[in-house]
Amino acid sequence: MNLKQLSHMLALSQTTVSRALNGYPEVNEETRRRVMDAAKRHGYRPNPSARRLATGKTGMIGYVLPTGTTVDIDPHFVEFLSGLGDYARSHELDLVLSPADADDQETTYRRIVANRQVDAVYISSPRPADRRVALVNTLGIPFIVHGRSEGLDFDYPFTDIDNEGAFHEAARLLVQLGHRRLALINGDGRETFAIHRERGVRRAMAASSLVLGEGDVCSLAMTEENGYRAARRLLERSDAPTAIACSSLIMALGVVRAVRDLGLTIPGDLSLIAHDDVFPWLKPENFSVPLSTTRSSIRLAGARVAERLAARISGSEQGARGEVWPVDLVIRGSVAGAPT
Amino acid sequence: MNLKQLSHMLALSQTTVSRALNGYPEVNEETRRRVMDAAKRHGYRPNPSARRLATGKTGMIGYVLPTGTTVDIDPHFVEFLSGLGDYARSHELDLVLSPADADDQETTYRRIVANRQVDAVYISSPRPADRRVALVNTLGIPFIVHGRSEGLDFDYPFTDIDNEGAFHEAARLLVQLGHRRLALINGDGRETFAIHRERGVRRAMAASSLVLGEGDVCSLAMTEENGYRAARRLLERSDAPTAIACSSLIMALGVVRAVRDLGLTIPGDLSLIAHDDVFPWLKPENFSVPLSTTRSSIRLAGARVAERLAARISGSEQGARGEVWPVDLVIRGSVAGAPT
DNA sequence: TCGAAACACCAAAGCGCTTTGGAAGGCTCT
DNA sequence: AGAGCCTTCCAAAGCGCTTTGGTGTTTCGA
Helix, strand or coil: CCHHHHHHHHCCCHHHHHHHHCCCCCCCHHHHHHHHHHHHHCCCCCCHHHHHHHHCCCCEEEEEEEECCCCCCCCHHHHHHHHHHHHHHHCCCEEEEEEEECCCHHHHHHHHHHCCCCCEEEEECCCCCCHHHHHHHHHCCCEEEECCCCCCCCCCCEEEECHHHHHHHHHHHHHHCCCCCEEEEECCCCCHHHHHHHHHHHHHHHCCCCCCCHHHEEECCCCHHHHHHHHHHHHCCCCCCCEEEECCHHHHHHHHHHHHHCCCCCCCCCEEEEEECCECCECHHHCCCCCEEEECCHHHHHHHHHHHHHHHHHCCCCCCCEEEECCEEECCCCCCCCCC | CCHHHHHHHHCCCHHHHHHHHCCCCCCCHHHHHHHHHHHHHCCCCCCHHHHHHHHCCCCEEEEEEEECCCCCCCCHHHHHHHHHHHHHHHCCCEEEEEEEECCCHHHHHHHHHHCCCCCEEEEECCCCCCHHHHHHHHHCCCEEEECCCCCCCCCCCEEEECHHHHHHHHHHHHHHCCCCCEEEEECCCCCHHHHHHHHHHHHHHHCCCCCCCHHHEEECCCCHHHHHHHHHHHHCCCCCCCEEEECCHHHHHHHHHHHHHCCCCCCCCCEEEEEECCECCECHHHCCCCCEEEECCHHHHHHHHHHHHHHHHHCCCCCCCEEEECCEEECCCCCCCCCC
């Protein structure tokens, strides 16, 4: 059932039927009702390929997925996706993932924009002076950055959490509890979020004339194994830290294992605070010693990004507004005063 | 730069240029070279929207993503996606995720097929007599099932791992080691993979005249917390199992925690074998007691599914061939003879 | 009563590609 | 030399929608 058939059946022109269906004003309400009714009754759905050729609108949002045998997709991605999908579903949006060589995403961005494959894109895990952000900005496709870049000479729309503030608060608490030697087990140091978190810790320490030494911060991919290795390295030093801030729950698993392997205890020998993106399958309160966390639901962020993308597509959002969400600090058993 | 401009610039018809570019035989090789050359020089890329309207081919594969605030996307998904993306990238395929109400995926399947939004789809986490499989089969779109359904009155193409065989082997080993009371901490019991795994365990036990009691199998969503709860429930019984087979590494984390909480040890009091889908961020060899596993890379499965989908789209694969991959049994420190 | 504005509708021209149905020219073969 | 066949190209008709640029009919103010 296509438009021609439907309009023929209604003894109307395609123009009128199309307009009736798309809510244009220049059509009699009575006629519109007839058209709407017939469309529903015959299950008419405009062919998206045709509509898309005519309008350029696709009803899809895009994401360039870095791939490669050595590239691991972040497990956070799936939670973000949950939120995004949740919103997208209620607005009849689809998401298209365009796999790209991790080292050459630019080609793919150019392709999807040139081909008008999607109405908008989002960018995640941005880095300082991120070239992808600069690229999509000049290409002129609507976009939202999940996270922030830095040092770009233009403004752009983003949704981020207050990573610096979160880790500032966490470190401040630890310092207040008497800890003098802190360490940070961070994510990939090239990403902005990691930089912000480090900045937060440093700022809190500086307020008490403490410094985070070169060896006190580990920036690694967020795996359990890396958490373990980093913790071992830190804790086996003679001036081992008495408190650690950790960028992910998964790494925290490794930290806990290292602590146990070394015959130490939490929080007796080490206080630990980790960032929690809120996974349904791994909860900080269920750690053998309940884990204090800086908490922010990445799923909600996904929904929000989708919402803003939709708003940008429809034109109801414009400009380069960035929004920064506060992060909760949740205290549980894994922190205590510094050992004397 | 569109076809009309390009053909005009070459003083050829659109027909000829189109055919030259698409490798049709009825065009002079010399001409083809000229066309190809000009196309490359001017960066001509056929507009996919137009091509798609004309041919119906989209260059995309589809996946219906169940969503909802109470629905959690499996973290396995992201690993599968890695593999899929890896293959898709090298074949210029994109993946479109269509979010759907988890309780009504049928509408979405019908929509993407009716709208010809994708060339093929894959279905994951199938259940016995899965309606989605039946649906896409009748809708006539090329598809591959990742996993298997059961009790369908037709054959269909799938790629699955030998879940039954894997858990049969695991249980057989445990029985050989003298264990008499086994338990299974499984995934969602409505899914085929879970049924197969249970079947494997039962078969191995039956061979030694053992049975898996009603209370010896827990079928739950694969979270750390559920692993913990299930293990506690099992281990606090007077006739606690001396060996557990577990369907996921994440649940195994919970099992290990429960064992520790109860003051028991692995493998002294409990032998544990878990299924490992091979996550980069959580490895069985890094468990405090290295975990024995049935191992199968879900990432490779993703790549294989993509490969088969591409083959089906191009027509080079047909029929309902199902393939079942063997699973490795990897013995590590978490298994030992039954306590006496 | 007339002209203008408002209303309700339509024919046809895109959007940019593929594909059908030729057609012109050169070749072979008898 | 003429029939028949390749080879190589082309004009035009789709694909199914939106949108432009109207037309005919009412309504309304002056």
